[in-house]
Amino acid sequence: MPVPSPDGSVTPARTLLVAGTASHVGKSTVAAGLCRLLADRGVDVAPFKAQNMSNNARAVATATGDGFGEVGVSQYVQARAAGVPPTTDHNPVLLKPRGDGESQLVLDGEAVGHFSAGDYYETHWEDARAAAEAAHARLAADHDVIVAEGAGSIAEINLQHRDLANLETARFSDADVLLVADIERGGVFASLVGTLELVPDDVRERVAGAVVTKFRGDRSILEPGLREFEDRTGVPVLGVLPYDDPGLPEEDSVALPAPGETGVLGDDDAVPPDRAVTIAVPRLPRASNVTDVEPLARVPGVRVRFVPLDASLGGSGGHSDRASRHADAVLLTGTKNTVDDALAACEAGLYDELRTFDGPVVGLCGGYQLLGERLTNAAVEGTGDDETVPGVGLLPVETRFSPAKTVEPVERELRGNGPLAGGDGPVSGYEIHMGETRLLDDVERPFPGEGAVTGDVLGTYLHGLFENRRAREAFVDRVYESAGRERPEVGGDDGSSYDRAADLVSELDLEPLGL
DSSP states (O other), rough: OOOOOTTBBOOOEEEEEESSSSSSSSSHHHHHHHHHHHHTOOOEEEEEEEEEEEEEEEEEEEESSSEEEEEEEHHHHHHHHHHHHBBBSSSSSEEEETTTTEEEEETTEEEEEEEHHHIEEEEEHHHHHHHHHHHHHHHHHOOEEEEEEOOOOOOOOGGTTSSSSHHHHHHTTTOOEEEEEEEEEEEEEHHHHHHHHOOOHHHHHHEEEEEEEEOOSSSHHHHHHHHHHHHHHHEEEEEEEEEEEOOOOOOGGGGGGOOTTOEEEEOTTOOOOOOEEEEEEOTTTTTEOGGEEEEEEEEHEEEEEEOOOOOOOOOOOOOOOOGGOOOOOEOOESSSSSHHHHHHHHHHHHHHHHHOOSEEEETTTHHHHHHHSSEEEEGTTTOOOEEEEEEESSSSEEEEEEEEEEEEEEEEEEEEOOTTTTOOEEEEEEEEEEEEEEESSBBBOOTTTEEEEEEEEEEOOOOGHHHHHHHHHHHHHHHHHHHHHOOOOOOOOOSSSHHHHHHHTTOOOOOOGGG
């Protein structure tokens, strides 16, 4: 917290804006690494992102402390890395895409409605800017350093008059700017120079340094380019970060395969393919909170495979012919629009595939709703006029939608049954959903009063379930058992993701940034 000087004045918090030449260049990782690095050095630091667009959200305390709201997952992670309680001030404006050109607008953690991009910029952007500036001011009053994360590219010339996460943040926070560029995608020097040419002059003057990320190979070969870049622009290169993944959750869907395509997480060469298991994740068009699968992908021997909605899961019609499966388990993620994704999944044949699949199946949040018998009052959630939409029918539950939204962190006692057999004990996570789900039959529950289990099928509203070791280990054990394979023994974790991110940025020259 800033400390008053003898004359009573208070030195304002320093703000560093981690901006990028493009999306997915490593801004979130650099910001999280800096939060942990500075915190480890005794600096009172907090993260900030004025405006985020992501369906990967977390439930956190509101800035006033009188309830709970939503923030993007990266700011939740960065707050944890900084060692401060995550609040809605860390991400005061969140846009959650729901399809058909609309996004849900969340201000200071509270959903205020669904708007097209045009409607947002015409009627709500000024309110969003005011909320962001006020949130930053509160953080600056309580901390010494604010590590702000930009969004996409800082040089989008069509958005310069309303670029809240980049240009407006730099201005109202009086920030120094660290420009991040990804060498993996090629053209790194053109990206850096072009970005500096296109940003407004007042923000260009704030750029204190650049960092190159995702570098592989011989640094000496890169050196001539770094020197010429510095000579041309006068901007020092503060570091070149190696290609590495510290294991932080992905902020958005850029890293996911497109709907209709296949992608794999967790392809670990330490475990031979014949001893590994595959968890299929059908790629819902409006998937949200897909970070729920990432802890599983980090388990040695587990491949998380995103598959198209029309992909075969290798179901065996209820028989235990494990060799016929294309997957050893199925996990249905959350979705920003359960009703429309249910219609898409049914039309693509996913319902039939799930009904004949004989391995473990877990549905989280929207995935839980999909596994039920039906979705009612569906027009509240979907874009059509249907009152009732069928579910897969693997769980005897019914979900009724209403405008009310549940947002809260939770702690529960896991009853290890179904796909989580043997995982008894306390777990924590969060709920973010519309709709209330009720049982249509007397079945087991994974938690007291919540979720449903039938055989090897489980549904729950608990996001973050597999971040809990007991739940994760129980599920992986069950997948291996169902697949008829012996789970391999491999080495343990080599440290937290926050520490690995801090190690990644530890070689940066922070002196030009005043840190």
